[in-house]
């Protein structure tokens with residue numbers, strides 16, 4: 273902004289009042305786009321929520337995120353002494369929130385900021401997240417009248433490297449799904465520790481695994497989980513049109529064969545949001561497959577995380593079951609649907625771990 277030229281022009285035009293007016297206008301100019309664009313981005317992001325595709329005009333993003341990277345505006349950092357806060361706006365289901373939490377933790381660490389979970393987040397009810405990461409008694413990001421700078425990720429399934437250089441002098445709120453292992457690869461041990469399940473969840477999960485082993489008559493089973501993600505993907509046409517797919521019956525059979533060829537004493541443990549379809553399509557007239565019907569998302573996820581190996585279909589929930597289990601993993605190759613809007617904002621190398629195996 274050429275400030276001198278602008279004010280010289282003003283002075284020539286009129287007297288003292290115009291000059292004051294001009295100065296005030298000049299002072300407030302840099303704030304306007306910041307506040308306005310901030311509101312637009314947050315409002316749009318809140319509305320869109322599901323499905324997980326960013327639809328914002330690149331122009332808005334560029335203008336907006338400049339604030340986050342430049343050191344021109346310093347927000348209130350007194351609460352953490354010399355460290356500023358980083359938070360994330362949670363959205364979606366458990367799997368989405370885990371991506372957001374894991375990324376928040378590691379991005380904050382990388383930028384020497386203090387990670388801050390918003391109040392009302394369900395994760396502390398499921399996991400032993402340390403107190404230091406929990407919402408403070410007074411949520412700094414919900415003070416009325418203060419607009420904190422936002423960082424909006426470019427795309428839901430592509431690692432956005434700009435998170436490596438946030439301005440550590442600002443309190444910043446992250447907006448997006450952050451669905452890439454690359455966001456938290458450098459702190460994976462810390463993330464794993466913090467995403468340890470609460471005792472009652474572990475107890476419930478172990479009960480199902482014991483039942484599965486008993487039914488199969490295996491004293492030393494190798495548990496292979498199968499997560500069958502269906503539900504909304506098969507029911508809501510709009511979601512399928514975006515490019516969400518469900519894995520086929522043949523994919524699950526191929527994956528089961530893959531593990532049978534590599535391990536002995538296998539007990540397959542199936543979790544799904546469509547357990548009926550799973551029973552009807554995956555039963556093998558044989559006791560080595562067990563269908564979990566716990567009715568609790570966190571218990572199912574804990575079961576997936578405690579299995580030795582994982583067969584996943586699509587969606588972030590199964591992804592997390594496999595990541596936490598950290599055994600061998602097969603995933604469904606045809607997600608997202610080729611040529612779909614989702615496919616265009618998807619990088620398989622950022623989403624799937626390099627050692628995971630894609631099958632048909």
Ligand SMILES: *[C@@H]1O[C@H](CO)[C@@H](O)[C@H](O)[C@H]1NC(C)=O
Pocket residue numbers: 354355384440
């Ligand atoms: C904040 O202060 C502590 C101790 O005074 C120091 O170790 C740390 O590096 C400082 N952090 C930043 C981001 O300046």
Ligand SMILES: *[C@@H]1O[C@H](CO)[C@@H](O)[C@H](O)[C@H]1NC(C)=O
Pocket residue numbers: 520521522549552553
């Ligand atoms: C899966 O089971 C349902 C219900 O029995 C059946 O209609 C469908 O054809 C099966 N799908 C496959 C791929 O076999």
Ligand SMILES: *[C@@H]1O[C@H](CO)[C@@H](O)[C@H](O)[C@H]1NC(C)=O
Pocket residue numbers: 532538556558559560
């Ligand atoms: C039952 O399934 C297991 C593992 O999938 C397999 O090894 C075994 O041969 C099957 N038994 C029968 C009778 O089909």
Ligand SMILES: *[C@@H]1O[C@H](CO)[C@@H](O)[C@H](O)[C@H]1NC(C)=O
Pocket residue numbers: 493494495578579580
């Ligand atoms: C398989 O998982 C079970 C339950 O988590 C565990 O007790 C067992 O040691 C694992 N087996 C192998 C071979 O890793």
